[in-house]
Amino acid sequence: MFQRLYAMINRYVILVIGSGPRMMSIFYWPSIQIILWGFFSDFLLNNNLANSINSLSFLLSAIILWDVLFRAQLGLSMTFFEELWSRNLGHLLITPIKISEIILSLVITSFLRTSLGLIPAIFVANYYFELQFFQLGFYLAFFLLNLVFVGWSIGFVVSGLVLRYGQAFEELAWAFIFVLLPFSCVYYPLEALPDIFQIFALLLPPAHIFEGMRQIIDNGQVSVNQLMMSFLLNIFYFMLAVFMFKKMMNSCRKKGNLFNLGE
Amino acid sequence: MTLNITSLSKKYNDFFAIDHVSLNISKPGIYGLLGTNGAGKTTLMGMILGLILPTKGMIKIFGEEFSHKRFDILKKLNYESPYLDLPKKLTVKQNLIFYSRMYGVKDFLEKIHDLSNNLKINDLLDRQFGSLSAGQKTRVGICKSLVNDPKILLLDEPTASLDPDTSIFIRNFLKKYQKLNKTIILIASHNMHEVEKICSRIIILNKGKIILEGIPKVILENKKLNNLEQLFLKLSN
Numbered sequence: 001m002f003q004r005l006y007a008m009i010n011r012y013v014i015l016v017i018g019s020g021p022r023m024m025s026i027f028y029w030p031s032i033q034i035i036l037w038g039f040f041s042d043f044l045l046n047n048n049l050a051n052s053i054n055s056l057s058f059l060l061s062a063i064i065l066w067d068v069l070f071r072a073q074l075g076l077s078m079t080f081f082e083e084l085w086s087r088n089l090g091h092l093l094i095t096p097i098k099i100s101e102i103i104l105s106l107v108i109t110s111f112l113r114t115s116l117g118l119i120p121a122i123f124v125a126n127y128y129f130e131l132q133f134f135q136l137g138f139y140l141a142f143f144l145l146n147l148v149f150v151g152w153s154i155g156f157v158v159s160g161l162v163l164r165y166g167q168a169f170e171e172l173a174w175a176f177i178f179v180l181l182p183f184s185c186v187y188y189p190l191e192a193l194p195d196i197f198q199i200f201a202l203l204l205p206p207a208h209i210f211e212g213m214r215q216i217i218d219n220g221q222v223s224v225n226q227l228m229m230s231f232l233l234n235i236f237y238f239m240l241a242v243f244m245f246k247k248m249m250n251s252c253r254k255k256g257n258l259f260n261l262g263e
Numbered sequence: 264m265t266l267n268i269t270s271l272s273k274k275y276n277d278f279f280a281i282d283h284v285s286l287n288i289s290k291p292g293i294y295g296l297l298g299t300n301g302a303g304k305t306t307l308m309g310m311i312l313g314l315i316l317p318t319k320g321m322i323k324i325f326g327e328e329f330s331h332k333r334f335d336i337l338k339k340l341n342y343e344s345p346y347l348d349l350p351k352k353l354t355v356k357q358n359l360i361f362y363s364r365m366y367g368v369k370d371f372l373e374k375i376h377d378l379s380n381n382l383k384i385n386d387l388l389d390r391q392f393g394s395l396s397a398g399q400k401t402r403v404g405i406c407k408s409l410v411n412d413p414k415i416l417l418l419d420e421p422t423a424s425l426d427p428d429t430s431i432f433i434r435n436f437l438k439k440y441q442k443l444n445k446t447i448i449l450i451a452s453h454n455m456h457e458v459e460k461i462c463s464r465i466i467i468l469n470k471g472k473i474i475l476e477g478i479p480k481v482i483l484e485n486k487k488l489n490n491l492e493q494l495f496l497k498l499s500n
Binding site for chain 2 (some may be wrong): 005086087093096098252256
């Protein structure tokens with residue numbers, strides 16, 4: 001098992017390192033996001049257009065955390081799409097690899113891609129824009145991990161749909177996550193949403209995470225119940241997404257279209 | 264029995280791609296799987312490899328039911344097809360190392376060295392797979408399909424769209440390899456000339472059913488025909 005996992009991850013790493021555009025995309029977007037919003041925050045602060053440094057910290061922290069989710073999802077989907085684009089999935093599936101090993105290798109690769117792109121960007125933002133990101137302390141790791149899991153869940157759903165319904169669904173890799181954005185309460189508090197949407201938002205882990213982040217930045221308080229809720233919801237959605245991915249894979253076997261994927 | 268297929272069917276809506284096929288292959292040799300386009304050759308191979316789930320029937324390989332011992336069986340199987348590819352941005356060597364690891368091959372560098380010598384692809388090892396010609400890709404694909412010393416090797420049209428030189432080279436290589444390793448090689452092909460040259464037995468599929476099976480020479484004698492091409496045309500009309 002470990003040899004197969006190592007082979008999978010090593011191959012994804014070689015593919016990324018060997019390609020300038022792929023390497024650039026890992027660093028490019030997180031850096032651009034942070035630089036752009038960092039300067040904007042500075043402008044607001046310097047011209048007394050923001051209420052407090054806290055509100056700017058909200059904004060920048062939210063942007064970074066949302067990007068973690070987005071990068072984790074793209075990292076997983078894009079890594080899986082590589083198999084389809086190279087018409088290699090059939091070859092891969094006739095080796096003794098188990099679906100659980102494919103899932104694990106995708107998750108690890110996505111984690112590496114996300115960390116590589118975001119960790120430097122977070123340090124840059126913290127240093128240059130006096131972001132109080134690390135004041136989130138231990139909870140920062142918890143938030144990051146939870147958001148990464150949300151990203152993976154979406155990544156598996158999107159990958160499963162592309163596998164089953166074809167590459168026309170690839171657009172979903174970019175679009176799907178933005179359906180969740182209004183209900184994730186990234187840039188505004190939960191109470192800014194209409195009541196009915198609040199109920200829906202509370203069924204999604206990101207709303208709990210971003211609410212928690214705002215609480216800490218605002219008053220240093222943490223609602224453990226809220227964190228637990230996001231954690232439990234995450235486990236539920238992740239298991240559901242993995243189940244769906246496996247189902248789609250099985251459905252492809254039934255339909256017999258693993259031979260012509262990528263064409 | 265090494266490969267034992269019992270009453271295997273694959274149905275898509277109302278259409279049988281494979282219709283109650285039974286097949287036993289126990290002796291090493293090169294077997295030709297023949298049939299027109301859509302006869303069910305690739306579907307049958309796909310089911311043997313687990314890429315396609317049968318609607319009905321059973322596949323036993325090395326005495327074990329495939330659906331129960333899939334991962335153990337797949338260690339001893341391999342496949343090459345022009346319908347599948349390898350990552351184009353990786354070099355040939357990187358691809359071969361990757362698949363060696365996937366099959367848990369020990370001393371894989373030595374193995375790759377030997378196989379690439381025999382298949383005359385040593386000078387291609389450091390080139391990106393995507394930059395190779397069709398003939399070179401086929402040789403690399405066959406090399407990939409042999410990294411795990413498969414007991415059963417499935418080849419889907421291994422010489423399709425190749426020039427005569429490369430086709431002859433591949434045929435001779437496969438004959439030699441089979442003799443040396445006592446492998447069961449199942450070749451799906453449209454190329455009757457090729458099948459006549461290398462296959463010890465043939466299985467002819469038509470509309471998902473096996474319509475004829477046996478030793479090519481004996482079949483031709485019985486049907487009073489000169490070559491497999493005539494037989495193929497007669498059966499497909």
